[in-house]
Amino acid sequence: MPTPSPARIHDFTVVTNEPIAQDIYALRIAAPELARRLEPGQFLNLAVPGNAMSLLRIPLSFAAADPDEGTIDIWYAVVGEGTERLAQMQPGATSTVLGPGGHGWTVPEGCTRALLVAGGIGVPPVLCLARQLGAAGIPFDVCIGAATASALVGADAFKDAGAGAVLLATDDGSLGHYGFCTVPAEQLLRDADRHYDYVATCGPEPMMAKIAALAEEAAASCEASVERMMSCGFGACATCAVETVHGMKGACMCGPVFDAQEVVW
Ligand SMILES: Cc1cc2nc3c(=O)[nH]c(=O)nc-3n(C[C@H](O)[C@H](O)[C@H](O)COP(=O)(O)OP(=O)(O)OC[C@H]3O[C@@H](n4cnc5c(N)ncnc54)[C@H](O)[C@@H]3O)c2cc1C
Ligand code: FES
The missing domain is CATH 3.40.50.80 (Nucleotide-binding domain of ferredoxin-NADP reductase (FNR) module)
Incomplete structure (x- = not known):
């Protein structure tokens, strides 16, 4: 049984949001407290304004978190309605982000390469x-x-x-x-x-x-960082199940990073 999620809701402000490749954007947000708490491999759940019918947040990894500047860099592909709305967010726009989500990479002690x-x-x-x-x-x-x-x-x-x-x-x-x-x-x-x-x-x-x-x-x-559809992002809905040799595990709490030998691929 995973421990309760440490994720909290934080306000964020868009710093920059620009295309860097075909249908891929780089988003920098300012969320100082969260930027200090993130570990590589964890994820965030962004609320994207603009659709009153959409209650779900968008789960996204991050490419960098700068605790001194208080910023988080996210690279995302525009694949559907939510990420299309995200691509419309301009510098200065504000919303909320739930995080940190899940647990990240565990580099083995003594790793040489x-x-x-x-x-x-x-x-x-x-x-x-x-x-x-x-x-x-x-x-x-x-x-x-x-x-x-x-x-x-x-x-x-x-x-x-x-x-x-x-x-x-x-x-x-x-x-x-x-x-x-x-x-x-x-x-x-x-x-x-x-x-x-x-x-x-x-x-x-x-x-x-x-x-x-x-x-x-x-x-x-x-x-391996395993993606699943995620409805809540904090262990309450079971939409994010991953089959492992130890049974089904929620990617939002037990992942998204898993021991790859334990995942039933
Ligand atoms: C832990 C985690 C980290 C992620 N990190 C990133 C990231 O760094 N960059 C990035 O671009 N995307 C990432 N994703 C995927 C991202 O969450 C989806 O692309 C996004 O939710 C799609 O929302 P949408 O409303 O635009 O598309 P929708 O209209 O909801 O869906 C469009 C298409 O995307 C698929 N899709 C939707 N949600 C997911 C999902 N969670 N995983 C896989 N496919 C999905 C749908 O099946 C459909 O084919 C991550 C997902 C998870 C669970
Ligand atoms: S997304 Fe709800 S339990 Fe994982």
């Missing part, structure tokens, strides 16, 4: 982890996959965070490896000169399942 694998809009929580690894001086490499070059985000940000290799892949071959990013990830994991003891991944579920299997083969521990 990590591999991070992000697909599509799975980049933000992995980038946040990259910044934590970089600050801790833990070497890491990155594989990023996207449908096409214009939808691929984060390559420069991972380099700025201190990544060694940053390997790219696109489904249509318009940038990097032609195909899924699981292929360069497999090459790195099988490279005898690199020994990864930790792998972290977020993206489409088949991608994460493949990465979990490859990590197990390479004897590396692996965590």
Whole structure:
């Protein structure tokens, strides 16, 4: 049974909200108390004004939280009605955000080298982890996959965070490896000169399942940030169930980051 959620409602103000790739926006909000409390891999639940019929908040990861500036950076894909409304929010607009949600990444003690694998809009929580690894001086490499070059985000940000290799892949071959990013990830994991003891991944579920299997083969521990539809975001509704070897678990409280070997993929 998870402990009660520490999430609270905070006011936020939009600082910037601009497109950074095809149908992907970077949103910076000011929410000083929350920015101080967030851990990489946790999530937020944003109330987006503009539709009186929509009571649900939008669950979103974050790419960075700056406790000094009091700001939180979110990258989101515009996929439906709620995120379309979010894209309309202008600097100075205000609303509320519920957080911090769930629990984040747990880098194993003594980790000597990590591999991070992000697909599509799975980049933000992995980038946040990259910044934590970089600050801790833990070497890491990155594989990023996207449908096409214009939808691929984060390559420069991972380099700025201190990544060694940053390997790219696109489904249509318009940038990097032609195909899924699981292929360069497999090459790195099988490279005898690199020994990864930790792998972290977020993206489409088949991608994460493949990465979990490859990590197990390479004897590396692996965590995956798993997305589910979320109605409440704090353990009250059971819409976010994830099947694990220990039974069904709510992604909003027991995740979104899970031990990838415990998830039934
Ligand atoms: C913990 C967590 C972290 C997330 N982090 C990010 C992030 O950093 N950036 C980002 O762009 N998106 C993220 N998402 C997904 C985001 O919540 C959905 O894209 C968003 O709720 C869609 O809202 P909408 O009203 O625009 O679309 P809707 O009209 O509600 O749905 C449009 C499409 O998106 C799908 N969808 C809706 N909600 C989810 C969901 N929770 N997970 C997967 N698919 C969904 C629907 O099935 C439908 O196909 C995250 C989701 C979770 C649970
Ligand atoms: S979203 Fe309601 S229990 Fe997880």
